[in-house]
Amino acid sequence: xxxxxxxxxxxxxxxxxxxxxxxxxxxxxxxxxxxxxxxxxxxxxxxxxxxxxxxxxxxxxxxxxxxxxxxxxxxxxxxxxxxxxxxxxxxxxxxxxxxxxxxxxxxxxxxxxxxxxxxxxxxxxxxxxxxxxxxxxxxxxxxxxxxxxxxxxxxxxxxxxxxxxxxxxxxxxxxxxxxxxxxxxxxxxxxxxxxxxxxxxxxxxxxxxxxxxxxxxxxxxxxxxxxxxxxxxxxxxxxxxxxxxxxxxxxxxxxxxxxxxxxxxxxxxxxxxxxxxxxxxxxxxxxxxxxxxxxxxxxxxxxxxxxxxxxxxxxxxxxxxxxxxxxxxxxxxxxxxxxxxxxxxxxxxxxxxxxxxxxxxxxxxxxxxxxxxxxxxxxxxxxxxxxxxxxxxxxxxxxxxxxxxxxxxxxxxxxxxxxxxxxxxxxxxxxxxxxxxxxxxxxxxxxxxxxxxxxxxxxxxxxxxxxxxxxxxxxxxxxxxxxxxxxxxxxxxxxxxxxxxxxxxxxxxxxxxxxxxxxxxxxxxxxxxxxxxxxxxxxxxxxxxxxxxxxxxxxxxxxxxxxxxxxxxxxxxxxxxxxxxxxxxxxxxxxxxxxxxxxxxxxxxxxxxxxxxxxxxxxxxxxxxxxxxxxxxxxxxxxxxxxxxxxxxxxxxxxxxxxxxxxxxxxxxxxxxxxxxxxxxxxxxxxxxxx
Amino acid sequence: xxxxxxxxxxxxxxxxxxxxxxxxxxxxxxxxxxxxxxxxxxxxxxxxxxxxxxxxxxxxxxxxxxxxxxxxxxxxxxxxxxxxxxxxxxxxxxxxxxxxxxxxxxxxxxxxxxxxxxxxxxxxxxxxxxxxxxxxxxxxxxxxxxxxxxxxxxxxxxxxxxxxxxxxxxxxxxxxxxxxxxxxxxxxxxxxxxxxxxxxxxxxxxxxxxxxxxxxxxxxxxxxxxxxxxxxxxxxxxxxxxxxxxxxxxxxxxxxxxxxxxxxxxxxxxxxxxxxxxxxxxxxxxxxxxxxxxxxxxxxxxxxx
Numbered sequence: 001x002x003x004x005x006x007x008x009x010x011x012x013x014x015x016x017x018x019x020x021x022x023x024x025x026x027x028x029x030x031x032x033x034x035x036x037x038x039x040x041x042x043x044x045x046x047x048x049x050x051x052x053x054x055x056x057x058x059x060x061x062x063x064x065x066x067x068x069x070x071x072x073x074x075x076x077x078x079x080x081x082x083x084x085x086x087x088x089x090x091x092x093x094x095x096x097x098x099x100x101x102x103x104x105x106x107x108x109x110x111x112x113x114x115x116x117x118x119x120x121x122x123x124x125x126x127x128x129x130x131x132x133x134x135x136x137x138x139x140x141x142x143x144x145x146x147x148x149x150x151x152x153x154x155x156x157x158x159x160x161x162x163x164x165x166x167x168x169x170x171x172x173x174x175x176x177x178x179x180x181x182x183x184x185x186x187x188x189x190x191x192x193x194x195x196x197x198x199x200x201x202x203x204x205x206x207x208x209x210x211x212x213x214x215x216x217x218x219x220x221x222x223x224x225x226x227x228x229x230x231x232x233x234x235x236x237x238x239x240x241x242x243x244x245x246x247x248x249x250x251x252x253x254x255x256x257x258x259x260x261x262x263x264x265x266x267x268x269x270x271x272x273x274x275x276x277x278x279x280x281x282x283x284x285x286x287x288x289x290x291x292x293x294x295x296x297x298x299x300x301x302x303x304x305x306x307x308x309x310x311x312x313x314x315x316x317x318x319x320x321x322x323x324x325x326x327x328x329x330x331x332x333x334x335x336x337x338x339x340x341x342x343x344x345x346x347x348x349x350x351x352x353x354x355x356x357x358x359x360x361x362x363x364x365x366x367x368x369x370x371x372x373x374x375x376x377x378x379x380x381x382x383x384x385x386x387x388x389x390x391x392x393x394x395x396x397x398x399x400x401x402x403x404x405x406x407x408x409x410x411x412x413x414x415x416x417x418x419x420x421x422x423x424x425x426x427x428x429x430x431x432x433x434x435x436x437x438x439x440x441x442x443x444x445x446x447x448x449x450x451x452x453x454x455x456x457x458x459x460x461x462x463x464x465x466x467x468x469x470x471x472x473x474x475x476x477x478x479x480x481x482x483x484x485x486x487x488x489x490x491x492x493x494x495x496x497x498x499x500x501x502x503x504x505x506x507x508x509x510x511x512x513x514x515x516x517x518x519x520x521x522x523x524x525x526x527x528x529x530x531x532x533x534x535x536x537x538x539x540x541x542x543x544x545x546x547x548x549x550x551x552x553x554x555x556x557x558x559x560x561x562x563x564x565x566x567x568x569x570x571x572x573x574x575x576x577x578x579x580x581x582x583x584x585x586x587x588x589x590x591x592x593x594x595x596x597x598x599x600x601x602x603x604x605x606x607x608x609x610x611x612x613x614x615x616x617x618x619x620x621x622x623x624x625x626x627x628x629x630x631x632x633x634x635x636x637x638x639x640x641x642x643x644x645x646x647x648x649x650x651x652x653x654x655x656x657x658x659x660x661x662x663x664x665x666x667x668x669x670x671x672x673x674x675x676x677x678x679x680x681x682x683x684x685x686x687x688x689x690x691x
Numbered sequence: 692x693x694x695x696x697x698x699x700x701x702x703x704x705x706x707x708x709x710x711x712x713x714x715x716x717x718x719x720x721x722x723x724x725x726x727x728x729x730x731x732x733x734x735x736x737x738x739x740x741x742x743x744x745x746x747x748x749x750x751x752x753x754x755x756x757x758x759x760x761x762x763x764x765x766x767x768x769x770x771x772x773x774x775x776x777x778x779x780x781x782x783x784x785x786x787x788x789x790x791x792x793x794x795x796x797x798x799x800x801x802x803x804x805x806x807x808x809x810x811x812x813x814x815x816x817x818x819x820x821x822x823x824x825x826x827x828x829x830x831x832x833x834x835x836x837x838x839x840x841x842x843x844x845x846x847x848x849x850x851x852x853x854x855x856x857x858x859x860x861x862x863x864x865x866x867x868x869x870x871x872x873x874x875x876x877x878x879x880x881x882x883x884x885x886x887x888x889x890x891x892x893x894x895x896x897x898x899x900x901x902x903x904x905x906x907x908x909x910x911x912x913x914x915x916x917x918x919x920x921x922x923x924x925x926x927x928x929x930x931x932x933x934x935x936x937x938x939x940x941x942x943x944x945x946x947x948x949x950x951x952x953x954x955x956x957x958x959x960x961x962x963x964x965x966x967x968x969x970x971x972x973x974x975x976x977x978x979x980x981x982x983x984x985x986x987x988x989x990x991x992x993x994x995x996x
Contacts, residue, residue: 412891441893454884458906467902468892521892 002029003206004053004174009066011045011052018279022048022061024230027305030174035200035207037221037238039214039253041536043275045230046210050176053208054093055083071173089119092167096179098159102151108135108162109147115169134165139195155627157188164195171203178210185399185563187624190607193220212536214253215609218242219616226250229276229286232305236312238613246312246319249287256541257611258570265570267548270541274506285315293318351390354524354557355411355444360384360420360430362406366632378631380406382581383420388525393551393558395572395589397565397604401628402578404561405449408527411559412446413437425524442472445518449530451510455502461488461513462498468520483520491516492546508539512546519550527559532567544571565608569593577601580631580639583658587666597661597668597675600624600640638671646672721988731984734977741974745791754785757940768962775962777950783962786942787970793943794974797854797861797927802919804862809869810912814900816870817877828874831867839864840929847935854937857930861923869915876908883907910989917982921975928971944971 011023023045030036038046051057053068055078068076075086087093095101103111112134113127120127128147135143138161151159160180167175177196181189197220200207209217217224218238225235226247234247245251254260255269273290276282282289288298297317307313308323363377381403388394396404409415411422413429422429424444448454455464465484469475475483485495491512502510511531518526528547532540548571550556562568568575569589576586577598585598596602603624610616626643629635635642641651650671658667662675725731752773759779768775774783816827843860850856880886881904889899905912924944930936931945932952944967951963 414887414890438893438895441891446888446891448884448888450884454888456885456903456907458903458909467889467894471889471892471894471898517888517892 003032003034003071004028004030004208005067005069006049006053007067007069009049009052009068010064011048011057012062012064013048013058014060014062015279020278021230021281022278023052024278024281025066026227026230026232028225028232028235030206030208032173032206033200033204034223035197035209035217035221037217037224038208038210038227039212039217039224040227041212041275041538043278044227045278046227047178048230049227050093050178050208050210053176054087054091056087056093085119088115088167088172089170090172091174091176092170092172094160094163094167094175094177094180096182098156098163098183099151101163102159104151107148107150108154108165112147112162112166112169115166119170130169131165134169135162137168137199138162138165139191140165156184157191157627160184160188160192161195164192164199168199168203172205174206174208175200176208176210179212180209181216182211182213185628186565186604186607186609187399188627189216189609191625193609196220213609214242214257214537214611215616218609218611218613226253229281230278231286231315233287233316234312234314235305236307240312240324242611242613244312244321244324246307246321247287247314247316248291248293248318248320250314251320252292253537254611256538257566258541258544259566259610261570267545268541268570270545271538274508274539285317293320353387354390355388355422355424355559356386357407357411358385358421358423360407360410360422361418362403362410362415363418376632379581379634380631381410381417382634384578384581384583386576386583386586388557388559390524390557391551391555392573393560393571395560395562395568395575396578397562397568397575398578399563399604399628401580401631403581404578405529407578408446408529408559408561411525411527412444413441414446439472442468442521443523444525444527445521445523447511447514447518447526447528447531450534451507451514451531452502454514455510457502459501460498461500461502461505464502464513465498465517465520468517472521474521487516487520490519490550492542506539507535508542511535511543515543515547515550519554519556523556525557525559527561529561530563531560533562533564540567547571565593565604566610577604580628580634582639582669584640584670585666585668586658587663587668591663591666595662595675597666597673598640598670599644599646599672599674601668602674603643603645638669648672721985725984725988728980728984728987730980734980734984737973737977738981741791741970741977742795745788745795748788749785752785752788754782756781756785756789774966775960777947777963778954781940783966786947787944787966790942790944790947790967791970793854793937793941794924794927794945794971797858797943798920798924800858801861801865801923801926802916804858805865805923806869806912806916806919808862809866809915810873810905810908812866813870813873813875814877814904814908817874818881818896818900818904820878820881824874828871831870831874834864834867835871837864840926843926843930844933844935847930852930852935852937854941857927857937861926865919865922865926869912869919872911872915873908876911877904880904880907910986913989914982914986917978917985921978921982924971924975924978 006026006028009023009026010021013020013022026049028036038049040046052063063076066076067074070086070090075083102108109128109131112131113124116122116127116130117124132143132147135147140146140158140161151162154162180196181192184192193216196207199205209221211217221238223235224238224241225232226241226249227233228249234241234245234250241250245254252269252271256271258268261268271290276286276289284300285291285294285298285303288294291298295318303315303317305313305315312324360381361383362381363379365374366376366378367373368375384407386394396407398404406415410417417430420430427440429440462484465487466480469480469483474480484498488495488497493509493512502513505513532543535543544567547558551558558571560568560571572589574586575589575592576583577592577600578584579600585592585596585601592601593605596605607624624643629642637653637655638644638647638651641647644651654671656669656671658669660666660678661668661673662678664678759781762780764776764778764780766776774787776782777786812827816824843864846860847857886899886903889903927936927943928945928948931943932949934946934949936943936946947967948964948971951960951967954960954963
């Protein structure tokens with residue numbers, strides 16, 4: 001019997017004047033000791049499904065019909081005290097943001113033992129012992145000492161471990177993890193995912209992993225349910241879903257992943273439009289308006305969840321992929337999949353150096369006390385040099401806190417470098433100021449990460465876009481209006497939308513708007529700081545395609561900053577990898593990605609989850625251990641040595657310099673690089689052949 | 692790309708996600724939220740009534756508020772004098788009207804002056820930050836630490852208390868609080884990316900302050916302005932009550948209240964005390980209700996759906 005059995009669950013949220021049908025007829029089951037992945041874009045109802053199980057719906061939310069059975073016991077109609085018995089006891093839950101889920105005024109030990117005391121008849125002392133025990137279980141070093149520390153004394157990854165410890169304190173039968181690693185860096189994400197998986201095996205729990213990232217569940221879930229517009233549109237075993245998706249939406253999700261097109265650099269498949277409004281769900285198949293295979297039938301009839309075998313069901317009249325059958329309980333694909341089409345890679349014409357950064361350094365002072373005494377400095381960027389050539393994209397990748405955003409901010413003038421030079425068009429941008437400087441600003445524009453925060457909520461789109469032109473005094477009022485409309489069309493937005501406010505745009509559309517603002521001054525270089533990291537994968541594909549198309553059309557140059565290696569690789573000609581303020585490796589995209597020279601680059605690539613169950617399962621124990629050291633006291637010598645698997649004594653004493661490895665054009669800073677060094681003679685020869 | 696734009700517009704319409712409010716302005720949407728607040732509507736209704744009462748009323752209910760008429764000294768309510776007369780024989784209802792004119796004018800004007808000055812001062816201080824901010828804020832701290840009522844009293848003794856003088860005396864002390872509040876708001880706003888974006892496009896700091904910070908702090912500012920109106924009316928009443936208000940034959944509600952208090956003992960001259968007292972209270976409460984509702988109305992998040 002299944003541990004958790006959900007039948008035809010409908011959850012509604014009552015708003016002021018309307019009802020959102022957040023979950024619309026979901027049936028799922030989770031067996032004991034099994035991991036079920038629920039995947040879908042934002043607003044598809046996956047979190048609401050999880051909250052319905054816990055009985056933690058937001059104000060106005062209620063379960064309209066359906067049943068949720070936990071170990072055979074119906075839990076939808078339970079009273080609050082009965083529900084409290086289950087929460088935190090039989091079902092544990094991990095939330096997305098570990099900082100806001102922990103009370104900053106109580107020690108973590110207190111918070112964990114509180115969970116134990118609520119459900120067990122134990123003494124305070126025993127509860128504390130249990131807290132130490134579970135902290136130990138989740139891999140907290142020196143658990144006995146750290147149990148009395150406060151949440152702010154832990155790093156993000158450690159806080160998430162505390163959250164897991166809290167969820168596990170009462171040995172739940174079911175653990176619900178709602179986007180448990182979305183707020184974390186890839187290296188930490190890998191550690192946490194591995195921990196959850198290991199604990200599941202050790203404690204025999206069932207896990208529901210809710211995520212938007214197909215890569216996160218590829219190697220860990222036994223079964224996957226894909227949700228769209230409040231419904232499960234496809235559910236089956238993980239390998240079957242990844243190798244043979246049957247629902248067009250699932251297929252589209254895979255096609256939209258940048259890693260699928262990283263080698264060929266072809267346009268990504270992007271799902272047009274946006275998910276439907278769940279207040280008035282569309283008639284028929286809810287995906288029909290965005291589906292490339294939809295027919296009239298899809299728009300009138302609602303498909304049911306069915307398939308050739310009960311092991312792989314989907315809601316579609318015209319399934320994609322190939323037919324399957326079950327043989328002895330195993331899912332077998334009856335027809336071979338069609339051969340993948342190959343597209344030749346395009347080469348971009350790369351011109352002269354547009355911008356050159358030399359030994360950029362940025363320290364943020366750390367002050368203490370009322371007198372603002374300077375007690376130290378955060379070394380955000382420590383001597384970084386690079387060139388950007390016309391028409392190319394330089395991708396900068398690294399974990400949070402590595403200084404990549406600071407570099408972008410220094411280039412656009414939001415931060416002043418402590419030392420170093422940014423030469424742009426024969427001038428040093430780091431030194432200029434005043435009127436001249438404001439004029440020069442137009443040549444380097446910035447595309448912000450959070451498009452919502454970067455657009456003034458009190459201004460209409462038209463005024464936002466006109467502002468750069470007004471500031472720089474370009475054109476008359478009429479010319480400016482015309483230019484704004486032209487630019488809206490260019491980034492793929494209807495020109496009539498100048499009258500809208502930013503909150504009336506969807507996430508992807510706002511990002512287009514932000515890009516349009518950056519483009520209006522005809523800049524020579526656009527610095528894009530994580531432009532797609534807040535977007536769903538299908539919308540991300542739209543924005544990446546737009547950036548690519550306009551780069552070709554207008555000959556733009558990008559500095560593309562992201563934590564996501566697959567996105568950077570898709571868009572960039574060159575990639576620079578940063579670690580704790582240092583550039584540790586730089587080279588052409590394929591070289592860096594396929595043959596990394598620096599152990600950190602290799603670790604990053606291995607930590608990044610890919611949407612392929614086989615590769616994911618194969619690389620179980622790779623990745624980078626530990627956490628990012630403090631940038632106030634960076635490690636001596638090579639800054640990566642504290643987490644490096646191959647570090648030796650010399651790494652602590654001597655700082656490695658950037659030297660060519662593998663090929664002359666790729667530089668890495670490592671004493672024990674993973675690629676053969678290039679002799680100085682051949683460097684010169686290669687340099688000549690390049691120039 | 693143009694095709695894509697059409698596709699987006701088409702799918703937008705098809706999916707029914709097209710915002711219904713696309714053609715409505717900010718004020719209109721704020722208005723819709725405001726209208727839903729019952730208390731605020733009652734408050735607004737009362738303010739409209741009071742304004743009509745004070746400024747249109749004297750044309751309908753004509754009384755002589757210049758010459759004293761000692762025959763009618765302290766006469767009670769009658770058909771001729773609906774709310775009776777005061778000790779100098781001025782018709783009390785007519786006097787409430789012209790007293791209200793002074794109270795409202797001084798209240799609104801003092802609020803306007805102090806809010807405009809305080810907003811600019813606070814926004815500039817917060818945006819500049821560092822040393823400039825420290826100096827500007829210490830000035831405000833110093834101002835706030837003065838016993839304002841005492842200084843206001845001294846000033847109104849020194850200067851001949853005409854309404855204009857009183858407006859500035861009140862404003863000089865009220866803007867400190869506004870400045871401090873707006874500065875706090877600015878500190879939060881100046882790190883917003885849309886304010887930083889101005890720097891990227893080469894805009895001057897003043898542009899950030901006037902075009903981005905002040906409009907986004909407008910909620911706080913308007914709320915503060917409505918409270919300022921109420922507070923100024925009260926301050927004027929206090930001055931009037933201490934007989935430091937506008938000089939006769941002009942009057943204000945506070946002066947009327949003060950005049951009435953002389954006769955509180957002995958005979959029951961209720962018409963000298965309750966009407967001005969009640970009007971002061973109701974007017975201040977109404978402005979506060981409106982302020983609360985405006986705060987909600989300008990919260991963009993509440994405007995959706």
